[in-house]
Amino acid sequence: MAPMTSSARPLLNRRLAEFGTTIFAEMSALAASTGSINLGQGFPDTDGPEEIREAAVRALRDGRGNQYPPGPGVPELRMAVAAHQERRYGLSFDPDTEVLVTAGATEAIAATLLALVEPGDEVVALEPYYDSYAACVAMAGGTRVPVTLRPHEETRDGVTRRRFRLDLDELRDAVTDRTRLLLINTPHNPTGTVLTRAELTEIAALAVERDLLVVTDEVYEHLVFDGAEHVPLATLPGMRGRTVTIGSAGKSYSFTGWKVGWVTAAPALVSAVRAAKQFLTYVASGPFQYAVAEALTLPDTYFEEFGADMLAKRNLLVAGLAKAGFGVFEPAGTYFVTTDIRPLGESDGFAFCRALPERAGVVAIPNAVFYDHREAGAPFVRFAFCKRASVLEEAVERLGTLAG
Secondary structure: OOOOOOOOOOOOOOOOOOOOOOOOHHHHHHHHHHHHEEEEOOOOOOOOHHHHHHHHHHHHOOOHHHHHHHOOOOHHHHHHHHHHHHHHOOOOOOOOEEEEEEHHHHHHHHHHHHHOOOOOOOOEEEEOOOOHHHHHHHHEEEEEEEEEEEEEEEOOOOOOHHHOOHHHHHHHHHOOOOOEEEEEEOOOOOOOOOOOOOHHHHHHHHHHHOOEEEOOOOOOOOOOOOOOOOOHHHHOOOOOOEEEEEEEHHHOOHHHOOOOOEEEEHHHHHHHHHHOOOOOOOOOOOOHHHHHHHHHHOOHHHHHHHHHHHHHHHHHHHHHEEEHHHHHEOOOOOOOEEEEOHHHOOOOHHHHHHHHHHHOOOOOHHHHHHOOOOHHHEEEEEEEOOOOOHHHHHHHHHHHHHHO
């Protein structure tokens, strides 16, 4: 039955009209219907540390978090987030006024943009970008201004790798009198780029010069490779009071379904974000907040072992993709690999990904969905390597049929 409406006006408001079903839903459904290996959506196929899972069970049994937790998040988690930022980066945050727990990083992004962006404000974001950025800017009534990361070759320690790089001049030129904030993601999904200290210093100087707010999505902070360094923007001169930093437990501890994220920022910024967040979920993930608080106290050896495991998986998939004939951009961070399908005689990422399950029994994501400039992303396809080694080995074997 058609929905009842008093006019011919479309039901979906114009701000969201350009956003249909996400590519992740489409490709995951395709993986299920064809029995393909799903290297599209970025979630691990194994759980994180057993002691952290048991901490969640213990919280459930002890009745902690089974009812509404405090709006800002349980004190134990807010204190653990603050301690983590201090221990890892030397950033001091007041757990009561400068830390806000959210329903994953996605809600943190939504609440932050809804809180800080007025209709007509411009938001400069690095393209390609996580798909929720565009939708959240639209819901806030802002105008997104993409600055495109572009392919290049870099040589370090005698090794040449293909990666994506930010053009700082292009970023500077994108800022106008209507720019409200910069939306920065490092380590960057989907390209795997990790912005250098020098690049971030230039971004910080631009923000100070033009009096801009900066939102930094740092959910892959613990997944950097090949000697790359994750530098929180808030540590740089002039940035502590103008930066909203977004973190997440899902990517660092392989419990993506728990949906526990957080915001750290100066009190006025946290207060603004909380004002929007309280009308989204208000609170979420009660028992899991206690478990994540314990996860944040794990020794640094946990992150070292986690990173080493992901590096081995990255290398396995990168080698297999190169052997299959893809042009491979070796990521310096995250758990995604971007590839170029033109060496395979292809140029349309959408068509390639929709055909790939039948051709090779593997699902990937067309990078064009992460671009405003769709043509710039057309030949690129993203694969996730946060899977068991045996699954990656099977995927590589299947993809090897493309080389013929």
